Amino acid sequence: MTAIYKKEMRNYFNTIIGYVFLGIFVLVTAYFFCINNILEAGTNYNDNLLSTLTMFLIIIPIMTMRLFAEEAKQKTDQLLYTSPVSVFKIVLGKFLAASSLFLIGVLITCIFPIILSFYGDVAFMQTVGGIFGYFLFGCGLISIGVFISVLTDNQIIAAVGTFIAIFFVIMMDGIAASMPKDTATSVAFTCILAIAAAFLIYNGTKNIYAGGITAIIGFAIVIILYYINPLIFDGVIIKVLSWFSLLDRFFSFYMGIFNVGDIVYLITFICAFLYLTINVIEKRRWR
Numbered sequence: 001m002t003a004i005y006k007k008e009m010r011n012y013f014n015t016i017i018g019y020v021f022l023g024i025f026v027l028v029t030a031y032f033f034c035i036n037n038i039l040e041a042g043t044n045y046n047d048n049l050l051s052t053l054t055m056f057l058i059i060i061p062i063m064t065m066r067l068f069a070e071e072a073k074q075k076t077d078q079l080l081y082t083s084p085v086s087v088f089k090i091v092l093g094k095f096l097a098a099s100s101l102f103l104i105g106v107l108i109t110c111i112f113p114i115i116l117s118f119y120g121d122v123a124f125m126q127t128v129g130g131i132f133g134y135f136l137f138g139c140g141l142i143s144i145g146v147f148i149s150v151l152t153d154n155q156i157i158a159a160v161g162t163f164i165a166i167f168f169v170i171m172m173d174g175i176a177a178s179m180p181k182d183t184a185t186s187v188a189f190t191c192i193l194a195i196a197a198a199f200l201i202y203n204g205t206k207n208i209y210a211g212g213i214t215a216i217i218g219f220a221i222v223i224i225l226y227y228i229n230p231l232i233f234d235g236v237i238i239k240v241l242s243w244f245s246l247l248d249r250f251f252s253f254y255m256g257i258f259n260v261g262d263i264v265y266l267i268t269f270i271c272a273f274l275y276l277t278i279n280v281i282e283k284r285r286w287r
Contacts, residue, residue, distance in 0.1 A: 004085065004093030005100075008067070012101050021063050025105035028055045033112045043120040045113040046130035046254050053247075056141050057166050061159035063101060064145025067094045068277075069158040087281045091146065091274055098142045106135050126256030133253020136266040140246050141166050143273035150277050172245045186233035187226060193240070194218025 012018030032051040037043070113127050145162040152158050198215035225232055246269065249262040 001085065001089035001093040001096075004090055005097050008094050008097030009100065011066075012063075012097070017062060017066070018101055021059050021101060022105050022108070024055070024059050024062075026108055028052055029109040029112065033109075033116075037112070037116055043116065043122060045116055045122060045127050046256075048112070049130050049134045050254060053137075053170060053250075056138065057163055057170070060138070060141045060145050060166055061162040063098050064142060064149050064162060065155045065159040066149070067098065067146055068150040069152055069155045087278050091277050091281070095143060095146050095270075095274060098146065099139050102138050102142060103135065106131065106138075123256060129253045129256040129258055132258075133250045133262070133266075136253075136263070137246055137250045140266055140269050140273075141169065143270040143277075144169070147273045147277045147280075150280050169246055172241055172247065181235045181238065183230050183233050186236040187222060189237050189240070190222050190233060191219065194222060 012021075029048060029052055032048040033045075036047045036051065037045065110131065113122055113131075116122050144165050145158075148161040148165060149158045152161070194215055195218075197218060198211045201211045201214045246266070249259075249265055252259045252262045
């Protein structure tokens with residue numbers, strides 16, 4: 001894993017990608033620091049973190065698009081997958097390299113709240129919480145980019161796919177608010193979730209009976225709950241999408257609240273996408 005990590009870090013700084021990422025990251029953060037904290041004399045540094053979230057639409061795809069897509073295009077992925085290094089270590093090494101580059105950018109911009117502290121009162125714990133949550137949020141988006149990169153051998157497709165996925169994540173709350181709340185649509189959505197759960201079980205176990213039983217149990221639960229109390233399904237789409245919202249977790253850190261549940265959720269989110277990435281590679285490895 002160490003060799004993979006070092007290789008990816010060298011690739012970032014032997015090419016323009018690492019410098020472009022850091023340049024954009026620091027420039028955009030500095031811009032919002034000047035607007036929010038210097039020109040408007042604000043003392044809440046976390047406002048800058050919130051303002052720069054849309055920047056992830058550009059910098060995360062740039063950072064992650066080549067991680068696996070380039071290997072597949074150059075046909076070096078076969079050498080990588082047949083090496084003694086486990087798939088887990090390959091994926092983790094690449095993810096840690098991308099996260100380290102992101103961390104370098106975050107650490108560089110930590111100079112801004114330090115400068116701010118010389119001219120005003122800065123809420124230390126709130127700022128630390130905001131930066132910590134910002135880093136976890138970014139790592140969650142990086143894990144999405146790693147997963148999408150492994151699905152294609154075209155870096156442009158990987159970048160566009162990551163852009164769309166991150167856009168959906170950032171707009172999740174707005175999308176959830178626009179979803180229908182009626183019972184019929186909610187029941188249909190719940191049935192789709194049951195089918196998705198059955199597919200995941202089948203995909204993980206390769207046992208069609210396990211997948212089928214999961215689907216039957218899911219449908220049975222939906223039917224029973226519907227006959228007991230149909231109103232329980234009202235607004236279920238909004239509730240589910242809100243539960244999956246990464247922004248909701250980030251807002252806790254933005255307020256300076258270290259919620260263990262949010263930390264566990266973000267780490268679990270990262271692990272889930274890394275697991276999906278490993279699963280895709282394992283299928284190719286044994287195909």
